[in-house]
Amino acid sequence: MxxxxxxxxxxxAKAASRQLAVTSTKVKNYALERMAExxxxxxxxxxxxxxxxxxxxxxxxxxxALLDRxxxxxxxxxxxxxxxxxxxxxxxxxxxxxxxxxRPNGLKxxxxxxxxxxxxxxxxxxxxxxxxxxALCLKAGNAVILRxxxxxxxxxxxxxxxxQDAAYNAGLPENSIQLIADTRRETAEELMRARDYVDVLIPxxxxxxxxxxxxxxTIPVIETGEGNCHAYVERTADLKMAADIVFNAKCxxxxxxxxxxxxxxxxxxxxEFLPLVKQRLDEGHVQLRGSERVRKILPGIKLATEExxxxxxxxxxxxxxxxxxxxxAINHINKYGTKHSETxxxxxxxxxxxxxxxxxxxxxxxxxxxxxxxxxEFGFGAExxxxxxxxxxxxxxxxxxxxxxxxxxxxxxxIRV
Amino acid sequence: MxxxxxxxxxxxAKAASRQLAVTSTKVKNYALERMAExxxxxxxxxxxxxxxxxxxxxxxxxxxALLDRxxxxxxxxxxxxxxxxxxxxxxxxxxxxxxxxxRPNGLKxxxxxxxxxxxxxxxxxxxxxxxxxxALCLKAGNAVILRxxxxxxxxxxxxxxxxQDAAYNAGLPENSIQLIADTRRETAEELMRARDYVDVLIPxxxxxxxxxxxxxxTIPVIETGEGNCHAYVERTADLKMAADIVFNAKCxxxxxxxxxxxxxxxxxxxxEFLPLVKQRLDEGHVQLRGSERVRKILPGIKLATEExxxxxxxxxxxxxxxxxxxxxAINHINKYGTKHSETxxxxxxxxxxxxxxxxxxxxxxxxxxxxxxxxxEFGFGAExxxxxxxxxxxxxxxxxxxxxxxxxxxxxxxIRV
Numbered sequence: 001m002x003x004x005x006x007x008x009x010x011x012x013a014k015a016a017s018r019q020l021a022v023t024s025t026k027v028k029n030y031a032l033e034r035m036a037e038x039x040x041x042x043x044x045x046x047x048x049x050x051x052x053x054x055x056x057x058x059x060x061x062x063x064x065a066l067l068d069r070x071x072x073x074x075x076x077x078x079x080x081x082x083x084x085x086x087x088x089x090x091x092x093x094x095x096x097x098x099x100x101x102x103r104p105n106g107l108k109x110x111x112x113x114x115x116x117x118x119x120x121x122x123x124x125x126x127x128x129x130x131x132x133x134x135a136l137c138l139k140a141g142n143a144v145i146l147r148x149x150x151x152x153x154x155x156x157x158x159x160x161x162x163x164q165d166a167a168y169n170a171g172l173p174e175n176s177i178q179l180i181a182d183t184r185r186e187t188a189e190e191l192m193r194a195r196d197y198v199d200v201l202i203p204x205x206x207x208x209x210x211x212x213x214x215x216x217x218t219i220p221v222i223e224t225g226e227g228n229c230h231a232y233v234e235r236t237a238d239l240k241m242a243a244d245i246v247f248n249a250k251c252x253x254x255x256x257x258x259x260x261x262x263x264x265x266x267x268x269x270x271x272e273f274l275p276l277v278k279q280r281l282d283e284g285h286v287q288l289r290g291s292e293r294v295r296k297i298l299p300g301i302k303l304a305t306e307e308x309x310x311x312x313x314x315x316x317x318x319x320x321x322x323x324x325x326x327x328x329a330i331n332h333i334n335k336y337g338t339k340h341s342e343t344x345x346x347x348x349x350x351x352x353x354x355x356x357x358x359x360x361x362x363x364x365x366x367x368x369x370x371x372x373x374x375x376x377e378f379g380f381g382a383e384x385x386x387x388x389x390x391x392x393x394x395x396x397x398x399x400x401x402x403x404x405x406x407x408x409x410x411x412x413x414x415i416r417v
Numbered sequence: 418m419x420x421x422x423x424x425x426x427x428x429x430a431k432a433a434s435r436q437l438a439v440t441s442t443k444v445k446n447y448a449l450e451r452m453a454e455x456x457x458x459x460x461x462x463x464x465x466x467x468x469x470x471x472x473x474x475x476x477x478x479x480x481x482a483l484l485d486r487x488x489x490x491x492x493x494x495x496x497x498x499x500x501x502x503x504x505x506x507x508x509x510x511x512x513x514x515x516x517x518x519x520r521p522n523g524l525k526x527x528x529x530x531x532x533x534x535x536x537x538x539x540x541x542x543x544x545x546x547x548x549x550x551x552a553l554c555l556k557a558g559n560a561v562i563l564r565x566x567x568x569x570x571x572x573x574x575x576x577x578x579x580x581q582d583a584a585y586n587a588g589l590p591e592n593s594i595q596l597i598a599d600t601r602r603e604t605a606e607e608l609m610r611a612r613d614y615v616d617v618l619i620p621x622x623x624x625x626x627x628x629x630x631x632x633x634x635t636i637p638v639i640e641t642g643e644g645n646c647h648a649y650v651e652r653t654a655d656l657k658m659a660a661d662i663v664f665n666a667k668c669x670x671x672x673x674x675x676x677x678x679x680x681x682x683x684x685x686x687x688x689e690f691l692p693l694v695k696q697r698l699d700e701g702h703v704q705l706r707g708s709e710r711v712r713k714i715l716p717g718i719k720l721a722t723e724e725x726x727x728x729x730x731x732x733x734x735x736x737x738x739x740x741x742x743x744x745x746a747i748n749h750i751n752k753y754g755t756k757h758s759e760t761x762x763x764x765x766x767x768x769x770x771x772x773x774x775x776x777x778x779x780x781x782x783x784x785x786x787x788x789x790x791x792x793x794e795f796g797f798g799a800e801x802x803x804x805x806x807x808x809x810x811x812x813x814x815x816x817x818x819x820x821x822x823x824x825x826x827x828x829x830x831x832i833r834v
């Protein structure tokens with residue numbers, strides 16, 4: 001029986017990853033440079049393929065929002081090119097000596113940063129993920145197997161051809177970048193179980209995609225992205241600052257995972273703060289959903305349901321509750337949150353410290369917007385996603401988070417007695 | 418419907434983990450001290466329970482080897498007590514500031530080490546794993562849910578009661594340590610899918626246990642232990658040193674994962690080295706299985722099958738092959754190895770460097786026995802296992818590997834523009 005597409009590409013990726021692990025920074029950067037050039041040169045071919053996907057999408061009556069996510073234009077291609085150039089400019093994490101020590105028996109132990117090997121990326125509509133993921137994985141010395149959605153397959157095929165050829169011609173191993181062309185679900189599921197060839201899977205997309213990968217994968221997964229984030233306005237807060245932060249965290253980009261979905265307000269200041277913040281949020285056209293207590297202060301807003309406390313709206317909706325104090329706020333957030341990003345607005349150092357210590361989330365802020373949870377804003381230069389799990393990587397994942405390590409031990413004949 | 422045992426204990430563990438995360442080193446160490454004392458004081462109760470397990474095991478006609486693994490005596494209990502004391506003496510990893518920096522907008526970012534949360538341990542016969550896992554998890558601030566095998570359940574129930582009470586009386590949160598008493602497979606499978614309550618699963622046992630966990634778990638898993646390790650004797654090796662290392666790596670403790678199962682010898686020195694090493698291994702009663710080429714030099718040994726190259730014998734059996742040189746050795750090991758521990762014996766620095774760079778394994782040795790892959794031998798003071806995966810932790814896992822991190826960000830009203 002001949003190999004399936006997944007097995008065939010898995011084997012090739014494994015072989016490529018062995019060579020990539022020992023490829024110099026210079027060659028990797030040169031390949032990134034050539035990939036950027038090739039995207040520029042072949043923009044028309046890519047845009048033509050994208051038109052085919054868009055036509056098909058309109059026939060399938062995809063939503064406007066989805067069609068927008070999968071459509072490309074010159075500006076979006078320029079964005080991809082700039083992304084590659086940023087990744088090229090970042091330091092190469094591979095080969096870093098993380099620590100080293102000598103044992104009493106003379107053994108010298110070095111802990112050295114190495115690539116993860118083969119990374120599988122399972123994603124949905126946005127074709128920039130194709131370029132972005134490939135560039136990040138390559139820079140960290142990994143081979144990548146891409147599995148994008150069916151709605152954008154023609155575009156992805158063309159993009160992959162273009163960057164694949166450029167990388168190979170620049171001296172990277174063949175098959176460093178591969179795309180699974182078969183977009184049936186069975187093929188994605190086969191990839192999720194290809195333990196012999198894939199070291200890590202990173203799903204990039206909405207909740208249902210991530211859940212499907214977590215349920216079906218036997219390969220280690222890094223979960224990214226689900227963000228049911230909260231702002232908690234403590235009783236000593238500067239209320240003007242609090243309103244600014246809440247407005248920014250909700251309205252500056254409501255469709256992203258680091259936007260807030262919930263506002264918790266200390267009982268003691270609720271009567272003063274809620275009308276103030278409502279005025280700001282009204283300007284942003286935010287629909288509020290409140291508890292009974294909140295509705296006593298803000299009559300006319302919708303009643304929040306239990307489900308609302310759990311929901312990542314990704315829209316101009318904000319669920320609002322009052323809490324008795326910092327302990328109550330911590331309990332609410334640890335119960336309903338997704339361990340992404342949480343913020344307290346306060347002037348009380350003890351409350352701030354308690355909040356940061358006891359909240360179980362990737363990033364815990366004091367007096368700042370949750371919108372800063374982002375590889376660029378953290379200074380990592382790039383990111384492949386925001387991890388909401390606690391194993392391996394937490395929060396914004398940059399190049400370091402796409403690596404593992406190994407121990408190199410040098411002896412002079414030591415045996416264990 | 419009332420909660421199942423797994424859900425009930427999962428909820429309690431989650432609650433305990435929140436408190437444990439902010440419990441001081443002093444209280445954790447005091448609890449460990451009291452757990453050690455309690456084991457000493459209650460040794461008889463534990464040994465009585467163990468007798469019941471042994472009787473039941475004899476009725477079920479368990480093998481001698483298995484009965485030995487699950488049996489306890491005063492010496493083994495002392496070993497557990499010493500293990501706890503070692504863990505007590507180790508530095509507490511929680512709260513360490515891994516890195517900190519300030520962004521141009523004034524945000525101060527701190528990356529701080531925190532516990533993983535709730536750790537599930539799924540294991541088999543050896544009751545010392547109960548004590549050892551609980552102590553390691555607690556010291557790193559984690560709540561633990563233990564799920565041992567049915568053959569040793571009475572012993573595990575008594576041990577857990579003893580250390581649970583001691584920990585609680587010393588001031589640790591109730592339910593920091595819990596045992597799943599129901600040993601049916603369905604219950605283990607429920608635990609493997611208890612994503613709402615368990616942050617990480619660590620299977621400790623043989624290949625089939627680990628495979629079952631990897632196949633069924635939707636919780637992140639750290640795979641431990643499978644070791645198909647190789648020694649490669651390069652042509653410039655000091656042959657006396659090579660024979661000593663091979664003998665040590667095979668014979669000093671053949672049943673453990675860091676013992677070698679395969680010997681690769683450079684063609685150029687095969688005729689000289691193979692008879693020499695066979696003489697040493699004969700003293701250790703090692704059965705050799707060789708390729709055709711090896712059998713020309715060592716007539717009378719068994720022919721190695723393809724299956725032998727893949728097998729972790731965990732016994733006094735060694736598969737022997739010749740290779741054309743370092744590249745051939747690397748290919749063989751990367752094809753058949755389990756990414757655990759590999760060693761090259763050589764005087765050639767380039768060969769050593771190439772081997773360390775290109776072998777994909779947790780620990781790569783030059784001129785030393787693979788038997789050193791162990792938390793104690795690495796200087797970690799303790800270990801919960803040897804990870805053979807690349808995500809999160811690789812090689813010996815000590816207390817640090819039972820932690821995650823979070824980012825604490827301090828601002829003064831920053832919003833994202």
